[in-house]
Amino acid sequence: MIKYIAPLLFLLMLPALGSARWIDDVAIIENPAVGAVGFGHYGHLEALGNNCVFCHNQVFNIDPVKNPPASMTDMEKGRSCGACHNGQKAFSVTENCSSCHPTADIDFSTDAGDALFSHALHTELYGCSDCHPDLFVPDRSQRKIRTMEQMADGLSCGACHDGDTAFSVEENCESCHDM
Ligand code: HEC
Ligand code: HEC
Ligand code: HEC
Ligand code: HEC
Ligand code: HEC
Ligand code: HEC
Structure with a gap:
């Protein structure tokens, strides 16, 4: 006491x-x-x-x-x-x-050069729950690494970057990668 x-x-x-x-x-x-x-x-x-x-x-x-x-x-x-x-x-x-929850940019480092994901740009277009937690777990320690092939099948960035909702992951490499 x-x-x-x-x-x-x-x-x-x-x-x-x-x-x-x-x-x-x-x-x-x-x-x-x-x-x-x-x-x-x-x-x-x-x-x-x-x-x-x-x-x-x-x-x-x-x-x-x-x-x-x-x-x-x-x-x-x-x-x-x-x-x-x-x-x-x-x-x-x-x-x-x-x-x-201020959201910083996410830097994915890949064999094809870094790919930068801008939260600021995407959160002007979408709510958090359009991506979290189904497409991306908001926690680095649980990050699932995806290949471009999986993206072309609609996972990760490819859920939207399909040439319809947004520019396709099957081309435009330099729009995302710092090559
Ligand atoms: C006892 C009531 C109360 C609690 C508990 C409370 N807030 Fe607030 N908060 C307020 C009020 C009142 C304002 C100012 C009015 C407004 O912005 O709607 C405010 C404003 C804010 C702002 C904007 C202004 C600033 O200071 O930057 C943020 C960010 C914020 N709160 C975060 C939090 C977080 C995070 C928690 C929990 C960890 C929390 N608040 C818990 C009452 C509270
Ligand atoms: C609107 C809610 C709110 C008010 C009002 C408030 N606090 Fe806090 N305080 C918090 C939160 C949230 C934490 C973080 C708790 C945690 O870490 O789990 C915190 C943590 C603290 C800590 C721990 C230090 C630290 O950095 O974790 C101290 C000391 C403290 N407050 C003192 C005060 C004092 C003194 C006042 C009045 C002058 C005050 N608080 C008013 C919400 C508040
Ligand atoms: C267009 C998709 C998208 C939207 C919308 C989005 N995020 Fe994210 N977020 C991501 C991606 C991608 C990552 C990185 C995922 C990874 O590391 O596997 C991420 C990671 C995070 C992380 C972890 C940060 C870190 O440093 O590891 C947090 C926290 C987060 N987001 C919060 C938010 C919040 C809050 C919102 C809404 C304001 C939001 N996100 C909206 C795609 C998005
Ligand atoms: C008033 C401040 C405040 C707002 C607004 C807020 N959060 Fe949070 N959020 C917090 C705090 C503080 C924690 C950590 C709480 C803890 O660990 O005790 C948290 C935890 C979380 C978590 C981890 C816990 C869980 O629920 O799984 C997620 C995910 C999350 N926030 C997403 C969001 C999303 C999406 C929004 C908008 C719909 C949002 N937050 C709005 C303050 C806020
Ligand atoms: C929820 C849908 C969605 C997801 C998921 C998503 N994007 Fe986007 N992204 C968009 C839309 C919509 C635009 C704007 C339209 C366009 O440029 O085709 C855009 C634009 C961009 C741009 C162009 C920015 C500029 O400067 O114009 C980049 C780069 C980008 N996204 C990278 C990514 C990366 C990297 C990921 C995965 C980590 C990702 N996006 C995931 C919907 C999404
Ligand atoms: C919408 C943005 C975006 C576009 C467009 C894009 N990538 Fe990627 N790429 C990424 C992201 C983000 C990662 C990292 C994914 C992860 O770690 O989960 C990645 C990973 C990779 C990887 C490593 C994984 C693997 O598949 O081997 C290579 C190589 C790659 N990209 C090459 C390319 C090439 C070549 C193109 C053009 C045909 C391209 N990327 C177009 C965002 C993009």
């Missing part, structure tokens, strides 16, 4: 401190499927007032080890970020994926 009293007093004092700039801005949540997701404290404290108790420790324990990993489905049911990101208190977790 004793060991909880100090942190509890500490949390109760916080709203009175006026400024929270003494804590680190970004907390990183490591997720096995999508990697690191950054959470910005300062932006939230501005939006919510310097009110740590909105999140600590009901929604998130300040000790990361005590937060069980949440899936997006859990969040849709009100857990984790979904406690507020429900389309009412704040923008919903059912869309706006890239607000919380």
